[in-house]
Amino acid sequence: MTAYPELCAHLRETEALSYVAERLGWDQETMMPRGAAQQRAEEIGALEAVLHARRTDPRIEDWLARAEATTAVEARVLDLAGRAYNRASRIPARLATELARLTSLSQGIWAEARAAEDPAHFLPTLAQVVALKREEAACLSEGDLYDALLDDYEPGATHRQIGAMFDRMRPRIVALRDKVLGVDRAPNAIDHVFPEAAQLRMARICATAFGYDWTAGRLDNSVHPFTSGSGCDVRITTRVVESDPFNCLYSTIHEVGHGCYEQGIDPAYAFTPLGRGVSMGVHESQSRIYENQLGRSAAFTGWLYKRMVEGFGDFGVPDAAAFHACVNRVTPGFIRTEADELHYNLHIMLRFDLERALIAGKLEVADLEEAWNTRFEADFGVKVDRASHGFLQDVHWSVGLFGYFPTYSLGNVYAGCLNKAMRAEVDGIDAALAEGTAKPATDWLRDKLQRHGALRPPRETIFHACGFEPSEAPLLDYLEQKFGAIYGV
Structure with a gap:
């Protein structure tokens, strides 16, 4: 009887932390001092490590197994929670953290390269991002690598x-x-x-x-x-x-x-x-x-x-x-x-x-x-x-x-x-x-x-x-x- 509310309480805190991470990204793009890029990358990476640990918490699997939906809304919550847990659990914590850190840093490097019309300034970092995304896709894929990434943005599409x-x-x-x-x-x-x-x-x-x-x-x-x-x-x-x-x-x-x-x-x-x-x-x-x-x-x-x-x-x-x-x-x-x-x-x-x-x-x-x-x-x-x-x-x-x-x-x-x-x-x-x-x-x-x-x-x-x-x-x-x-x- 307690599994569903316990799961929702855990998800609520995780969502609240994800909003904090999103706000850090907003600040980086609008108000953050230019010299703070490296520090912000570390901050976002550290927060992603916390989020990944929460998203892969073994208790989620137990809650999902015991929870019983009594409404269509609860059934959809359980379905989406299970999907998110399954995907997060396939990605190593190291990879999730490094992707968050690198893409935070990469965003500033891209902006500099774009302003300076200097592709060479950005390409080495982009190559690292692509390598990590290929690795992430391999962790998630049950077939095509690209479909594994597309599913993050449009579930079910190929x-x-x-x-x-x-x-x-x-x-x-x-x-x-x-x-x-x-x-x-x-x-x-x-x-x-x-x-x-x-x-x-x-x-x-x-x-x-x-x-x-x-x-x-x-x-x-x-x-x-x-x-x-x-x-x-x-x-x-x-x-x-x-x-x-x-x-x-x-x-x-x-x-x-x-x-x-x-x-x-x-x-x-x-x-x-x-x-x-x-x-x-x-x-x-x-x-x-x-x-x-x-x-x-x-x-x-x-x-x-x-x-x-x-x-x-x-x-x-x-x-x-x-x-x-x-x-x-x-x-x-x-x-x-x-x-x-x-x-x-x-x-x-x-x-x-x-x-x-x-x-x-x-x-x-x-x-x-x-x-x-x-x-x-x-x-x-x-x-x-x-x-x-x-x-x-x-x-x-x-x-x-x-x-x-x-x-x-x-x-x-x-x-x-x-x-x-x-x-x-x-x-x-x-x-x-x-x-x-x-x-x-x-x-x-x-x-x-x-x-x-x-x-x-x-x-x-x-x-x-x-x-x-x-x-x-x-x-x-x-x-x-x-x-x-x-x-x-």
């Missing part, structure tokens, strides 16, 4: 499933992209300076419009935008380029999607395995639908255009329709986080193939830059001009997030499904967006998906929200309708 999805998506995306790039009515890029302080004020206005709870969060700058935390402390970051306000504004809206998911989970699930987003694919469905189907809609960009004129004066865009086209401008740019909706998944396909090859040992770190540049030119028709526009642009590999990238495309696919279902059920979404609030849409998302946390597996979570099995078709239909209208193709 590289074959993802690859097949990409094979179905690529022809329609490329065909539409080529049609769009072939027309003469493409909008010009904005040529104006947007001061940092004013951009951040506008970013806060946008975050508020999408329902971000400022009493349980904050907005800061970082090299690579991210979200940290859950429940009552969910922090987001953005970055500012004074010549490109969309970088800041849409990075903010994207992270608000993540943040609202975590803020919206039922408080009863706090400090349990249900108290986080169920997978990164589902998480990305929230950030991508906030950013794209809602944030880049004609309704919202019409409202945003008025706020931009108020905040920045005349910036060379004559009206709301032209501004909507600018926001959705299709161009084969280098940077994934700034990519339009047509090129975005091509960015992910590139990373997916390269990181699979790295983990399989078919591609060595020393050859990564050349492999990236060759593939990018083939897919985008543009030569990479510098490392920060190439393989140094993303933080993910420096911190060991191998298997994470395909969840961005899964998020796009899931967002397409959610958008289709939401608009069939909810009236007044665009009218509200035109007034500067996403509330009808975000209320639906909170009720159908966010509040449930990890109660259901990923695909079941989307099915429960939408009422149909997830597929890439709604996303592709949406893209063809939207960009067909903007570009007349």
